[in-house]
Every structure is written in structure tokens, then in C-alpha cells.
Amino acid sequence: MRALKFVAIAWVFPWLRRSRPGPTNLSAGVRGLLTASLCALGIAACAGIVLPRPSEADLPAAQLVSPEATLATLHEGRSRYLASCAACHQAYAPASRSDVEWRHEVAEMSARAHLSSDDQRLILTYLETYARR
Numbered sequence: 001m002r003a004l005k006f007v008a009i010a011w012v013f014p015w016l017r018r019s020r021p022g023p024t025n026l027s028a029g030v031r032g033l034l035t036a037s038l039c040a041l042g043i044a045a046c047a048g049i050v051l052p053r054p055s056e057a058d059l060p061a062a063q064l065v066s067p068e069a070t071l072a073t074l075h076e077g078r079s080r081y082l083a084s085c086a087a088c089h090q091a092y093a094p095a096s097r098s099d100v101e102w103r104h105e106v107a108e109m110s111a112r113a114h115l116s117s118d119d120q121r122l123i124l125t126y127l128e129t130y131a132r133r
Contacts, residue, residue, distance in 0.1 A: 049093045051078060052130050062129040065099070069125050077126025084113045084123070094130035102127040 054062070054074030062069035082091060097105065106115070106124055115123070 049091050051082070051091060052094065054078060054126070054129075058129055062125060065128040066121070066125045069129070073122060074126055074129060077122035077124075080119050081123045081126055084115060084119060085109070088113070094127045095132050097127075097131060098133075099128040099131040102131055 052058075054071055056071060058074060059069065059071060062074055066073075085091060094102070102124060106120055106127070109115070110120055
């Protein structure tokens with residue numbers, strides 16, 4: 001069975017066949033580089049998005065979005081975004097959309113995610129603070 005697997009793999013990836021000379025036979029260095037590149041690409045694809053953590057420097061921008069915003073409400077908005085939205089799908093970076101797009105997204109998803117009006121307000125304050133301008 002093991003030999004059959006190797007034959008199948010060698011048929012799909014002809015450069016693995018060492019005994020066959022020709023342009024499809026890649027050197028060990030090229031195979032190693034190709035393998036390392038594919039591994040790095042796979043790791044990068046699985047790394048995920050790093051969401052900004054609110055700080056005191058973000059408060060002026062947050063208060064333009066919502067005058068009652070505090071550092072605590074920004075942290076709570078981030079937590080609820082991760083708990084409610086990223087629980088079902090990938091968390092998108094706030095800068096990936098404009099504030100108008102975020103309002104539309106949150107309004108559209110609020111029923112599916114069972115978001116209260118308070119949840120929506122906190123999540124939107126967080127997202128709009130870091131949204132694309």
C-alpha cells in the first residue's frame with residue numbers, strides 16, 4: 001500500500017521521481033525552497049487578523065464616533081466583537097471597511113448573531129474608531 005501511495009504522489013508531482021532525468025527533475029535545493037515557500041504561505045494564511053487593542057491615544061477618534069466613548073467601552077466593544085462575530089466567522093480588521101460599511105454589516109448580521117442594541121452600539125463604536133477613512 002505504501003508503494004502505491006508513493007507511485008500516486010510521484011505521478012502527480014513528477015519532480016519527485018529521482019531516477020527520471022529531464023526538465024521535470026528538480027534539484028534538492030529547488031525542492032527545499034519550494035517546500036519552505038509553501039509552508040510559509042500556509043502559516044501566513046492561518047495566522048489570522050490582529051485586532052487593534054484600544055489605548056488612551058484612540059479616545060479622541062472614538063469620541064468623534066460616539067461622544068460617550070471611554071477606554072472601557074472600546075475594550076468592551078472589542079470583546080463583544082470577538083465573542084459575537086468572530087465566534088462564527090473570521091474576524092475582519094476594522095480598517096478593512098469604512099464606517100458606513102461597518103454600520104451596514106452590523107445591522108445585517110445583528111439578527112443572526114442575536115445582538116442587543118447595546119451590543120451593536122459597543123461593537124460599532126469599536127469598529128468605526130479604527131475603520132478605513
